[in-house]
Amino acid sequence: MNKFIAIAMCLTLMALMFGCDNAKKIENSYKWPILEGFPKPQVPLDNPMSDEKVALGKQLFFDKKLSANQQQSCESCHMQQFAFAEPLSVSVGSTGTVHRRNAPALVNIAYNKTLTWAHDGITSLERQILLPMFDESPIELGITGHEVEVLARFKTIEYQQAFNAAFPEQPISFELIVKALASYVRSLISLASxxxxxxxxxxxxxxxxxxxxxxxxxxxxxxxxxxxxxxxxxxxxxxxxxxxxxxxxxxxxxxxxxxxxxxxxxxxxxxxxxxxxxxxxxxxxxxxxxxxxxxxxxxxxxxxxxxxxxxxxxxxxxxxxxxxxxxxxxxxxxxxxxxxxxxxxxxxxxxxxxxxxxxxxxxxxxxxxxxxxxxxxxxx
The missing domain is CATH 1.10.760.10 (Cytochrome c-like domain)
Structure with missing residues (x-):
């Protein structure tokens, strides 16, 4: 094997090992609000839980600036007093589009093996959250076609500080928005009934x-x-x-x-x-x-x-x-x-x-x- 290729492979492996080890350290520092003896939810290695991500995700979840026309937030269809569901038969999107399905409750969703009502291939919140953000049929937040405009709304001093705390030295992006939202939703643990x-x-x-x-x-x-x-x-x-x-x-x-x-x-x-x-x-x-x-x-x-x-x-x-x-x-x-x-x-x-x-x-x-x-x- 060419020695330069071998060196490159070694450096790549070291980086991956360091990345996984660092993710584990971050994840281990997060305190899940679960009962003693309960198993922890599964979390993607590239998005370990942190208090800073949860705080940013919560801020984004309730912010109507995340919809293209600024008429809805995630919370519009997932209200806390209704177990993060809503008292409607089916949801209505930010443009008035009537959906065909009821908004599911976001209760202990960190433990869900599958997400949405009927899709066995969507098994991570990071993937599922893309649907309400960018889907065009039906339109929910309606970001598609308005990406630059929507993203610019979060480049305020307040948000830049929050993003930097959650994702140090990374530019604000939709990838980070999704990771923060996923972290917040994973934090919605209900085990005190x-x-x-x-x-x-x-x-x-x-x-x-x-x-x-x-x-x-x-x-x-x-x-x-x-x-x-x-x-x-x-x-x-x-x-x-x-x-x-x-x-x-x-x-x-x-x-x-x-x-x-x-x-x-x-x-x-x-x-x-x-x-x-x-x-x-x-x-x-x-x-x-x-x-x-x-x-x-x-x-x-x-x-x-x-x-x-x-x-x-x-x-x-x-x-x-x-x-x-x-x-x-x-x-x-x-x-x-x-x-x-x-x-x-x-x-x-x-x-x-x-x-x-x-x-x-x-x-x-x-x-x-x-x-x-x-x-x-x-x-x-």
């Missing part, structure tokens, strides 16, 4: 007896809720430093079975779920199971926000799917042949339903929904 106190801190009276009965129903084979909403994050879409395997958390829940030319295998053609990406018929109507943490505050529900209340969600699963008796999407989802094996229906007494709802309420983390650490204070 009454259920957490009961299950992980051993506080026996942290949840009422009705909720304990509801918990037993939730984790029973009779209801089978835990198959799609299991683990400490109550979603099958979970990954962390001790769990690297993708458990393929996409399911057809029998929400639709439209028998018309405007449907594909029962789901409205405007959104057939994972099949749009995989092109596989078996994936028609499959959407990612969301976390149930803070679920009481993230209504409406389902990928299209078509279910208004938790009580209605339970009724649909108890029936084994949703039967729409009239209207555009008329059809009996209970008969959808692509429906998950876990959505088979069950009987529930009125008291048992109350108990189940009581359990779901124990997944509410009031601190997460109100803490200034996550939210925006105009005096900051």
């Amino acid at each position: 009454p259920f957490d106190k009961y299950a992980y801190l051993g506080v026996d009276d942290a949840i009422p007896a009705a909720a304990i009965r509801g918990m037993n129903l939730f984790f029973s084979e009779r209801l089978e809720c835990h198959h799609c909403h299991g683990g400490f994050n109550f979603t099958q879409s979970t990954g962390h430093e001790q769990q690297l395997i993708d458990r393929r958390p996409f399911h057809n829940t029998g929400l639709y079975y439209v028998e018309s030319s405007k449907a594909i295998f029962g789901y409205p053609s405007k959104d057939i779920g994972l099949a749009e990406i995989s092109t596989l018929a078996k994936d028609n109507g499959r959407f990612r199971a969301p976390t149930l943490r803070n679920i009481r505050h993230s209504a409406p529900y389902m990928h299209d926000g078509s279910v208004a209340t938790l009580a209605e969600v339970i009724d649909i699963y108890a029936a084994g799917g949703r039967n729409i008796e009239s209207g555009q999407h008329q059809g009996d989802g209970r008969a959808n042949p692509m429906k998950s094996q876990f959505v088979k229906g069950f009987e529930l007494t009125p008291d048992e339903k109350k108990d189940l709802l009581a359990f779901l309420d124990t997944l509410t983390d009031d601190t997460f929904l109100t803490s200034p650490k996550h939210g925006f204070n105009e005096k900051e």
Whole structure:
């Protein structure tokens, strides 16, 4: 081997080793707000967590200057009091474009193995954040075509200081904006609910007896809720430093079975779920199971926000799917042949339903929904 090539390879390897070692040191200095014994989320080596990145990301998340027309920020569709979701069936972009999907809650998203409602290839926040920023169909922040103008807005003294603290000696760029936003969103950890106190801190009276009965129903084979909403994050879409395997958390829940030319295998053609990406018929109507943490505050529900209340969600699963008796999407989802094996229906007494709802309420983390650490204070 040419000695100059060998020297170059050696220097490159040393640089990579130094870079990884430096990233680990930065990552190790960040204190995750997690319970003792809980695994840490996975974080890309090229974007280790730091308090400075989180602070910058938070500032950007709430700033409408990030949209081309300065009409929306990330927070416009992800509001803290609604578990960083919004109380609309589907989102509306900065230009007024009505989207087809409900804004997902950003709860413990650092632990998500997959992101968005129906894409198994988007597994990092750095990649996912590009969609609302630059996507043209539908338009969200609408930056495409306005990159120079938008980026110039962040070259103020205040932002330059914040960027320099987070990314020393690097020029302001969209790459750094994305990294900062990803860091902030990863910091949105919710592990201080009454259920957490009961299950992980051993506080026996942290949840009422009705909720304990509801918990037993939730984790029973009779209801089978835990198959799609299991683990400490109550979603099958979970990954962390001790769990690297993708458990393929996409399911057809029998929400639709439209028998018309405007449907594909029962789901409205405007959104057939994972099949749009995989092109596989078996994936028609499959959407990612969301976390149930803070679920009481993230209504409406389902990928299209078509279910208004938790009580209605339970009724649909108890029936084994949703039967729409009239209207555009008329059809009996209970008969959808692509429906998950876990959505088979069950009987529930009125008291048992109350108990189940009581359990779901124990997944509410009031601190997460109100803490200034996550939210925006105009005096900051």
